[in-house]
Amino acid sequence: MACELAGLPAPPRSAVQPLATLSVLPAQQTRRMAASANGLGSQNTKNRHHRVESTRDCVNEESENMDLDEPRRKRDKVGSQVIDLTLPEKPATLPCVSCGDDYDPTLLAHMACEHDYCQDCVQRVVVNALNDEACYPPRCCRQPFHIDAMRHFLTPEIISGFHEKQIEFGTTNRIYCSNPTCSTFLYPANITRDRGDCPICLVATCTICKGASHSGDCPQDTGVQQVLALANGEGWRRCSKCKAVVELGHGCNHITCRCKAEWCYVCCAAWKTCPCPTWHEDRLLARAEHIVDQQPAAAPQPPQLQRPQQVAAARQYALEHHNCDHQAWSKVGGFANCDECGRDCNKYRFQCVGCRMDACYACRMYRL
Structure with missing residues (x-):
């Protein structure tokens, strides 16, 4: 009876002692036991309420998670307002601007003008541009295609043809x-x-x-015809090998062209195959005077006696050494003109010991 009054579970029957053996508890101890039993019952009630609230919270949390798991949806709470940051979904397919068919975006060529082309349309536009110069370069909205960026849409033949036409149309x-x-x-x-x-x-x-x-020369080459007319009027000659026009101011008629061809200045035949004279007197004297002008000043003599003697000696010297092979050179200071290229030698020049030919450093090293 005391257990029932205290709200405690009854012990098993086997453990129940006879009434004669039970002792009577004091009243104060009985009240403490009853209070303890009441506290235990209230604690169990609180635990039951806590489990119910936890279950409700789990259900609410799962409900919120289901809302957050919606595709491409994000929520942000600011105070009492909820801002929906939903991102637009990309379309599964995009249309080709040329044919209008729908394709997967990865199968389309994206142009600078924001238009998309399928592979067949890209190839058709490029091939049309290669066949018709008015359509070259291939373009959309007046913006040229970037061929290197769309190589995987084109065949090797089309790419090769594009680069060939790029050279042709650019010439x-x-x-x-x-x-x-x-x-x-x-x-x-x-x-x-x-x-x-x-x-x-x-x-x-x-x-x-x-x-x-x-x-021969092309009759429609007006520039060449004008030069040839001038050369005939001035008495110039033309090399039969490289077609260069040569003017002989002084010296012998033996011409060694820049192409290494040797020929006669009188008849343009190969050297030593014609009966033409080696010298013309006017060019021989011009060569002698040139040699005298290039030499340092001689010992003091009357000018009217010095010049003719020097020219006569230089003339004779030129006749004896006109077949010089220019093996020995001496460096001479002072201003002079190169007999080979006509360049001014301001400080020094090289003079051939054999024929007294003056040459600049470049002609001495690389031409003669």
């Missing part, structure tokens, strides 16, 4: 094969001076008149 004076059935563009590597050789049909083309190649 101002274009040369094409003169064969009407070929008409291949001749690149700079296929052109040598005034002749272009077609790598396809092997036909030679004149780069001046753009017709079939021909021997």
Whole structure:
């Protein structure tokens, strides 16, 4: 009975002692036990309420997590307001601006003008530009395509053709094969001076008149015709090997051209194959006077006697040494003109010991 009054569970029947053996507890101890039983019951009640509240909190938290797990949705709470930072979803496909078909964005070429092209349309635009110069370079909204950035959309043949046309369309004076059935563009590597050789049909083309190649000067080359007319009027000669025009002011008729060809200044034939004289008297005297002018001043003598004697001696010396091979040189100070290139030698020049030819340092080292 005391356990029931205290709110405690009853002991098992086997443990219940007979009434005769039970002792009566004091009243004060009985009240303490009852108070203890009441406190234990209230604690159990609080625990039950705490479990209920925890369950509600878990349900609310799961509900909030489900809201946060929505695709591409973010929430931010500022005070009592909730700001929705929802990001726009990217479309699964995008249309090609040319054909209008929808494609995966990774299969489209993105242009600088924000337009997208599929692979077939990109190739069609580029090929049309290579076939029609008015459409070159390939572009969209007047902005050229970046070929290097879209290589994976083009075939190797189209890329190679684009770079070839880039050279062709960028050339101002274009040369094409003169064969009407070929008409291949001749690149700079296929052109040598005034002749272009077609790598396809092997036909030679004149780069001046753009017709079939021909021997001699091109009649349509007005610049060459004017120079030749001037050369004929001045008595100049032209090298048969390199076609350079040569003027002989003084010296013998033996010409050694810059191309190393040796020929006669009178008839332009190869040297020592013609009966022409080695010297002309006027050029011989001009050479003698040039030698005298280039020499240092001699011992003091009357000017009217000094000059003729020096010229006569220089004339005789030039006749004896005109076949000089320029093996020995001496360095002479003072101003002079190079007999080979005409350059001014302000401080010093090199003079050939054999023929007294004056040369600058460059001609002495690299030409003679």
